[in-house]
Amino acid sequence: MIAAIMEGVPDVISGSDGFPEMSGASSLLTDGVWVWRRDLAYYLRRYHVALPDEFRDHAARNGYLVPPMEPRRIVELQKEANVGCTYFDRP
Structure with missing residues (x-):
């Protein structure tokens, strides 16, 4: 995991809340070549x-x-994924 984001997000297709991967859904995973969101399996x-x-x-x-x-x-x-994301610039 290159970015762990602890928030609940709505389903980006339907807009509904409460799907199983909602918590931390926009966290980023990688295999060193590709990057995908944690909730990809849900979609x-x-x-x-x-x-x-x-x-x-x-x-x-x-x-x-x-x-x-x-x-x-x-x-x-992690640094590449967080470029321009001020949240991750905090000490």
């Missing part, structure tokens, strides 16, 4: 959203597992 199940072929192929090549990353790389990705 896949509920709405059958389409994923880019490149994403699916990449996941399949990795056996659908997130490979281990060096802590330094995780910090780099």
